[in-house]
Amino acid sequence: MEIKKAEFVTSAIKPDQYPADHLPYVALVGKSNVGKSSMINTITNRNKLAKTSSQPGKTRLVNFYRINDAFYLVDLPGYGFARVSKKEKIKWANMIETFLATPNLLGIIQLVDIRHNPTADDITMMNWIKHFNIPLIVLATKADKLGKTRIKPQINKIRKQLDLSQHIPLISFSSETGLGKEEVLKAIDHLFTDHLGFEG
Ligand SMILES: Nc1nc2c(ncn2[C@@H]2O[C@H](COP(=O)(O)OP(=O)(O)O)[C@@H](O)[C@H]2O)c(=O)[nH]1
Ligand SMILES: [Mg+2]
Numbered sequence: 574m575e576i577k578k579a580e581f582v583t584s585a586i587k588p589d590q591y592p593a594d595h596l597p598y599v600a601l602v603g604k605s606n607v608g609k610s611s612m613i614n615t616i617t618n619r620n621k622l623a624k625t626s627s628q629p630g631k632t633r634l635v636n637f638y639r640i641n642d643a644f645y646l647v648d649l650p651g652y653g654f655a656r657v658s659k660k661e662k663i664k665w666a667n668m669i670e671t672f673l674a675t676p677n678l679l680g681i682i683q684l685v686d687i688r689h690n691p692t693a694d695d696i697t698m699m700n701w702i703k704h705f706n707i708p709l710i711v712l713a714t715k716a717d718k719l720g721k722t723r724i725k726p727q728i729n730k731i732r733k734q735l736d737l738s739q740h741i742p743l744i745s746f747s748s749e750t751g752l753g754k755e756e757v758l759k760a761i762d763h764l765f766t767d768h769l770g771f772e773g
Contacts, residue, residue, distance in 0.1 A: 574758045578641050579617035584634040588671060592637055597644045597677050599761055602669075602698055603684030605651030608714045611748035612684065613638060613646055616757055623648055633665065635672065644679065644765075647672075653694040673705045680708035680764040682757070687713035687727055687745060691734050699735055708767065710742045710760045711735065717747040 585591050601609045610623035622638060636648040649672065650665060657665075672678070681702050685691050691699075702709050713731055716724055724745050732743050742760045746753035 574641075574762045576617050576640055576758070578639075579619055579622055579646075580639050581622060582637045582639050582645070584636050586634060586668070588675065591635070591675070592639070592645065595677055596639070596642075597679040597765075598647045598675065599644055599680050599682060599764060600647040600649055600672065600678060601682050601684065602649050602702075603651060604653035604686075604692060604694060606654070607651065607684045607686055608748055609648055609651065609684055612682075612712065612714065612746065612757075613648060615748040615751060616754055617646075633661075633668070635668070652698065653692055669701075673701065673707065678707060679768060680710065680761075682710045682712060682761075684712045684714050684746075685731060685735075687716050687724070687731070688718055691731060696735065708764055710744065710757070710764075711737060712744050712746040712753065712757065714746045714748065716745045716752050717749040 582592055583590065601612065603609050606626075610625040613623040614620055614625065617638070617640070623636065633650050635650070638646045638648070640646055649669065652665065683695070683699060683702065685695050699709070711731075713728055719727060728743060728745055735743075737743055742756070742763075744753045744756045744760065746757065
C-alpha cells in the first residue's frame, strides 16, 4: 500500500462521536509514550499529522485519521502511566472495551518498546485482543535505540514472552529511521485481503 492521502478527521470520546461513514478501522494500542502518534506520522510521511509528546500524555480521546479515503488509522489513548486514579482507569477500560466491540474494526496494531520486556499491561491488552479475536500486528518500536545485532534476539524474546503464534506479524520498527515502514504497510494490506468479505 502507498499512503497518498492522510487527514485528521475527529477526536471522540463516545461511539456516537465516531466518524459516520463506516470505513474500516485499524487501531493503534500501546502504553503511553511508546510511539503511537510518531508511528502514524512515519507511515503517512507527515511530520505533524499526529501530535507527539515526550511527556506521557493524559489524552483520553480516540483520534481518527482517514487514510486514502479507504480506512481510518485510530490512535487510542495509551495505558500504563502511573498517577492515574482508579476512576480514570475504569473510564479508560470502558472506552477501550466499547471500541474493541465496534463492528468495523479490521485489525489492531499493538506497539511495544523493543528495548524492554513487555509490561503486564501489554500482556493484558494482548489477551483482550485475542479474546475478541481481532487480527493483530505487533510493532517492536524504537529499534533505533538498539544496536543492529541486538534487534533479532530481542524480537525473538518478545515473541516468546507475548506467546505470539507465528502467523502474527512482529515487526521491528523505528519512527526515527523508518525501519519496518514497508513491512507495516504490507501487513495492513493483508488485513484487507484476509477479510475480503469485509463490508464495514
Ligand atoms: N528514538 C525514538 N524515539 C521515538 C520513536 N517513536 C517515538 N519516539 C519518541 O517517544 C516519545 C513519545 O512518542 P509519541 O509518538 O508521542 O508516543 P505515544 O504516546 O504512544 O503517542 C516522543 O518523544 C517521540 O519522539 C522511535 O521510533 N525512536
Ligand atoms: Mg500519542
